[in-house]
Amino acid sequence: MFRRYSAKPERLQELIAGNPDKNIVVIDEVQRVPALLNVVHQEIEAKRGIRFALTGSSARKLKRSGVNLLAGRALTRSLHPFMAAELGDRFDFARALQYGTLPLVWDSAHPRDTLKAYVGLYLKEEVQSEGLVRNVGNFARFLEASSFSHASVWNAAEVARQCEVSRKTVVSYLEIMEDLLLGFRIPIFRKRAKRTLSAQPKFYWFDAGVYRSIRPAGLLDRPEEMAGHALEGLVAQHLRAWIDYSGSDAQLYFWRTKAGLEVDFVVYGERGFWAIEVKHASRVSPRDLRGLKSFQEDYPEARPLLLYQGEERLEVSGIPCEPCDAFLRALRPAHPIGS
Numbered sequence: 001m002f003r004r005y006s007a008k009p010e011r012l013q014e015l016i017a018g019n020p021d022k023n024i025v026v027i028d029e030v031q032r033v034p035a036l037l038n039v040v041h042q043e044i045e046a047k048r049g050i051r052f053a054l055t056g057s058s059a060r061k062l063k064r065s066g067v068n069l070l071a072g073r074a075l076t077r078s079l080h081p082f083m084a085a086e087l088g089d090r091f092d093f094a095r096a097l098q099y100g101t102l103p104l105v106w107d108s109a110h111p112r113d114t115l116k117a118y119v120g121l122y123l124k125e126e127v128q129s130e131g132l133v134r135n136v137g138n139f140a141r142f143l144e145a146s147s148f149s150h151a152s153v154w155n156a157a158e159v160a161r162q163c164e165v166s167r168k169t170v171v172s173y174l175e176i177m178e179d180l181l182l183g184f185r186i187p188i189f190r191k192r193a194k195r196t197l198s199a200q201p202k203f204y205w206f207d208a209g210v211y212r213s214i215r216p217a218g219l220l221d222r223p224e225e226m227a228g229h230a231l232e233g234l235v236a237q238h239l240r241a242w243i244d245y246s247g248s249d250a251q252l253y254f255w256r257t258k259a260g261l262e263v264d265f266v267v268y269g270e271r272g273f274w275a276i277e278v279k280h281a282s283r284v285s286p287r288d289l290r291g292l293k294s295f296q297e298d299y300p301e302a303r304p305l306l307l308y309q310g311e312e313r314l315e316v317s318g319i320p321c322e323p324c325d326a327f328l329r330a331l332r333p334a335h336p337i338g339s
Contacts (some may be wrong), residue, residue: 002032009035015042016050024051031056044073055079058126060179072183080241081207082106084328085294093325100209101237102126115213119143122180134174138165142173147215151229151236153256154185154203163211165301182206184240188268189253194298198256208234231324232264235278235307238328239265245333246271261294266302267337274337275302282309292319305338 005011016025030036052074082101084091099111107115123140126132133139145162148156160170177183185201189211205211208230215226236252243250250269256262265276275295278286284306292304306316307324314321320338331337 005033008222009033009039009044012036012039013043018205023049024053026053026055028055029057030054031058031060041073041336058180060132060176065270067074078244080244081237083238083241083245083331085330085332091329093328096234096328097208097227098212100207100234101207101211102207105209111209112213115209118210119214122182126180127176129161132180133173138163138169139173139176142170143177143182143214144216146174146177146203147211148204150205150211150215151232152202153198153200155200169218182210186236186254189255189268191268192299195261196258198258202254204233204236207237224280231280231309232278234328235324236265237275238331239267239276242333242337243267243269247334255291255295257294263291263295266295272336273299273302275299275304276337277304277306278324279306279308284308284316286317289317289319293317303338 012025016022025040027040037054040054042051043050054074082103084093084096084101086105087101090316095111099105099115102118105111105114105118123136123143123201127139128136137267141163142159142165144211145159148162149159154174156167156170156174157320160167160271163170174183178185183205185203187201188197188199190197205214211233217223217226242248243252246270248271249269250267250271252264254262254264255266255275263275264278265274267274267276275292277288277292281288288306288308294307295302296304304319305327306321307327308321309324310321311323313323313326322338327338
């Protein structure tokens, strides 16, 4: 099919014309044959009542080809790993922390093996087959090195040192990674800033399980550190999904001062303003609230929330503290955070 439509994209028009009783056309991995978008454009303009659903796992080839991106004629929707609310009673917090919530992995009888195969197959099918990088080995090392930056401020120079490649190469690799939807960065919240803030964004893998599968673990690595980063990543992917599925104008940020005060997530938009701190601990200590209290001093309009690994809903020094498991289960698109 790939060869057929690559040679003659107009075959799609012939297929549609030959099936007048069909009014929905689904094209998966549309980036493999970018010229199909011109045909889709013509069909949309003809107003024959045909609906198109175009899906893909990479926007890079489309961007580089300079093809018709259907600006203004199609809606863009992002699909994320499962939210806890989608899984309902099937959601298992411990399993999500260990293996993430990718549908392919969640439904697998062998999630660990499925995760191990995922990045390898992705490298082969998306990176190598599309010729996105000259040296797939260097890119594979970059992916491993970037796992140490998960849930941390992105430092391109340090990643370049670990990979033994130039900083410029690391910058291009990160762009490829984001185009392949494998990772994302969130910027500093700077609106009406009253303090000197950090300049660099934070980086996350798109799924907690994929992060854990690619992050090397050895005798010198602390399991609680990896678990803490996985927990923060799990919250991040849920917040991104909540924003996209809510049709909200909200944006996801973090807040960090030069003095080291930090709030993991700031969700800001017309419908609400939240400051969320995530702690991989079963108890709440006064130190855990320092960042939120400082943020409240600067932004009293924000609703603070601390997520932790305990089982009780608490209020400590006026700040609500909620079990992370309960928070994720209650997070539903179009509903306010924490409701």
